[in-house]
Amino acid sequence: MIIVKELHKYFKDLHVLRGIDLVVEKGVVLSIVGASGSGKSTLLYCINALESIDSGSITVDGEDVHAKGTDINLLRRKLGMVFQQWNSFPHLTALENVALSPRIVRKLSRAEARDVAARRLEHVGLGDKLNSFPNALSGGQQQRLAIARALAMEPSYMLFDEATSALDPELVGEVLDTMRLLAEEGMTMICVTHEMGFARDVSDRVAYVHDGTIEEIGPPEQIFGEPNSEKTRRFLSKVR
C-alpha cells in the first residue's frame, strides 16, 4: 500500500504540490489526470524518490520513502517506473536491456536473468525482438521494452508517467493494450495519463489533479459521469 500524507513540494519559489493526500491499495489501478504543469508527474517522481519532498510523507508498504535510513535502491525494486521518453539503453539488445538489472541488482545468475528477460519480453509481445537493438525498434516497441524491463524486477507497483504521450498516434494502442493486460493480471498501477479512454475503462479510481492538489478522486463512473467538482467538470469537457 502506498500512502501519501500532506505532501508539499517546491521547485525554488514554485509551490508545485500543495498538500497531497492519497492512498493506493494493493491491486488498484489509479489514473491521475490533469492539465500539464499541475504536478501529476512530480507526484510520481516523489513516490520513488527521483524528487525530494519539502514536507509531508510517503510510505510504501509501511516504509518511509524519504526517511534518512531508507535504502532507496532496495525500495525502488518494488516500484517499476515507465517514462514518457522510454529511455531504452541504446548500447544493449532488448534482452540485455531487460536482463541487466535482474542480474546486477537482484543478483540472479546470467542464465536465470536471461530466462526472466525472455519471458518478460514475450509477455509484452516482443518475443521475436530479443536480439534487436533499441534503434531498430519503433517507439511503441521501445515503450513495451521499458515495461518489460521494469517488470523483470518483479515490482509490487508500476508507475507510468504519461507512457503514451511521446508516441505516434498509431503506436499508442499497443502500449495501452500492454498496460491493460497488466491491470487485468492484478498489478497495482499508478498511471499519469492523458488517455481519458484508458482512465475510464481500465482504472478502479481516477484522481483529478489541479494546481498541486487532488481536486477530486473517485471511481471512473463518478469522475467521468457526475463529478462533484466544477473544476473537474470543466477540465473533462475540454479534453473530451
Place this chain on the structure above:
Amino acid sequence: MDYNFHWRPVFRDLPELIEAGLVTLQVAVLSMLIGIVVGIVLAIMRMKGTAPARWVAVAWIELARNTPALFQLFFFGFGLGAFGLHLSPFFIVLSGLTFNNAGYLAENFRGGFQAIPETQMRAARCLGMTATQAYVRIIIPQVFRIVYHPMTNQMVWAVLMSSLGMLVGFRELSGETQFFASRTFRIFEYFAVTAVIYYVIVKLILGFSRVLAMRLFRY
C-alpha cells in the same frame, strides 16, 4: 652535394631499433590506460565534484592542455628531481605522458558525459541500480563510443609525444636512434628509418582501433 648515404649500419641496428619501438609502444599504451581511468575521474570531479575537487581537476586539465608537453616531462624529471625525488627515465616519461593524456581525455570524457541524456541515469536508478552501477553499466559504455575516435587520436599523440623522452635520457625509439646516430654520424639515415618505424606503429594502432571498434560497438 658530396654526401654519400650509408644505410648498412642502420640495417645492422634495425633489430635494436624495433625493440626500442616496442618500448615506445609500451610506455604509450600504459600512459593511455592509466590516462583513461584518471581522465574519467577528472571529468566526473569537474562536473560533479565538491569545490576543491573541481579546482584540482580544472588546474590539472588547464596545465596539461596549455603548457608544452616537454615542460610537463621536465617537471616529472628535473622538477621533482630538484625536490630530491628522482624517478627513472621510464617513470618520468610514463608520468609526463599520463599527466598529459589524462588532461586531454578528461575534456573528451566531459563532452561525452554531457551528450548522454540525464534520463538514462534516471531510468537506471529506477531499476534499483546504485549510482556507480549506472555509471559503469549504462553511462560509461555510451560515453566510450562517443569519445572513441578522439581517444584514438590521443593514443597516436602519446606515441609521437613519447619521443620527447630522449631529452630526459629515456632509451625509447628516438633516444635509441639518437644514440646510434651519434655513434656513426649517420644521422639522416637513422632518423629516416626511425620515422618509418613511427609511421608503421601509428598505422598499426589505427588499424587495431578500427577492428576493435567493429567488435565493441554493435549498435
